Amino acid sequence: MTGSITKDHFEIRLAEEEEIQFLCDLAAGEGWNPGLRDIQCFYQADKSGFFIGLLNGEPIACISAVKYGEEYGFVGFYIVREPWRGKGFGLAIWDHALDRLKGRLIGLDGVVDQQDNYIKSGFQFSHRNIRFEGTAKAQENKAVGLVDVKSFSFDQIVAFDREHFFDERKRFLKAWLGEEGHLGFAAIDGAEVKGYGLIRPYFDGYKTGPLFAKNPVVANDIFNRLCAEIDDSTIILDVPENNTEGVLLAERYGLVQSFETARMYKGGSVNLPLDNIYGITSFELG
Template sequence: MTESINKDHFEIRLAQEEEIQLLCDLAAGEGWNPGLRDIECFYQADRTGFYIGILKGEPIGCISAVKYGNNYGFVGFYIIREPWRGKGFGLAIWDHALASLKGRIIGLDGVVDQQDNYIKSGFKLAHRNIRFEGKAKALTSKASSLVDVKNLPFEQVAAFDAGCFFEERKAFLKAWLGEEGHMGFAAVEDQQLKGYGLIRPYCDGYKTGPLFADNSGVANDIFNGLCAEIEGSNIILDVPENNADGLLLAERYELVQSFETARMYKGGSVDLPLDRVYGITSFELG
């Protein structure tokens, strides 16, 4: 597969590092509210996984197709700017992204009204993710088990993260943990890591992700601690619908459903431990 294609003055090519912010700008224009510094971290996940579509020198769309290890991929940032929709450019950039992930199980978190189109491309629904929003408010004092996740050995955090995700994602995670403005807690009991969660700023508050925990009590301790750090600010939590305890967590903190996505896979199924996933990392990277 070539790195770029040309058709009627339309080119699809890899985004260079200095161009990567364009993807977040287009997402913000769609009202997706990406984290303020998400894209720099996303780029560390796979520098060959971000594409822009250019028509006669003007960028009109984008998509990401990030590779995880040898077996998985995830599609996000699928956007064509309004004036050029319905003209075939979206399908071209979509096909290009899927081709770059050939032979892998491919996941995505798509808007619900596009499910039929994804099904036509071979995707199958796995579950929904529900976005909850509200004001951050700690319900209890900070749990004694909580420590700043950045103070733990990185390999310990990476190993726990891999057990709740497709597989290891060390380059991304190192950037995610270290990014300015990203705050996180881990729950440690008897020197064992039981869960961790991060919040990061977006234009109108903070987004949670990930929030991984061995059980609901640990998840509550972590989320309560995160809320205490940003008391009164807007907070977002994206919960897999299959995690009943995660839905109860959102209800306990009086968060209100505002949006949902369809988690879908192509090329096979993924048996993620959703009972440990109380907040997905992002709709863009899974």
């Protein structure tokens, strides 16, 4: 097709379950390194939140606009295939996603050089999320009081997670924590959850997310245990730059910066405990 194609030939529709892998394939093509089973878990969060853009029946674009509860939403997987960029198709599918989340606080993790475009749509910069990457090497100390998240009270994990996210995400967590190959640990003090973290495989190693903890010691204990489980594998940790202790944690394990995003919001105030967020869950769903 040529650049003369008009948007009249462009259709945006809900992605069916058998089509959602298309979003992950495009993300992989952009070098985003999605987890091997990310998209199946993401889909459980909001089955009406994933869209494909088709030009004369050919899929050329995608986006997600996932709703959490009644007040929050997150935009991800905003991709247009290379031959069709700059022709208005991206703006069309972008507007479609924002319209679905109208009236909510909306978040996104965008590439830094697109910040100005997001600002034009009413988004405001919050902070950078920095991707740290390196080889998993556990330290000698072995923490006690860590339990497998798959064998611990799911409702307690959900409640702790809610303290570090904008809304309850029970459907997503049920899939995320239970997925094959996903490995997580929670730090427990008596009956109280002090933190939890999870890793999942991607094509070349493991990605961490989330890593939430009440203090740096707990965060280190959990991350150390995760590293011990995948010794010598590549590991990724995405840290909010504002969490100084999180940055120091990554550096202590020899991880180096490899990528960053701009976390931005539109439509409301933001009050997350970033000091307790040592690793975000994902760039795609927040």
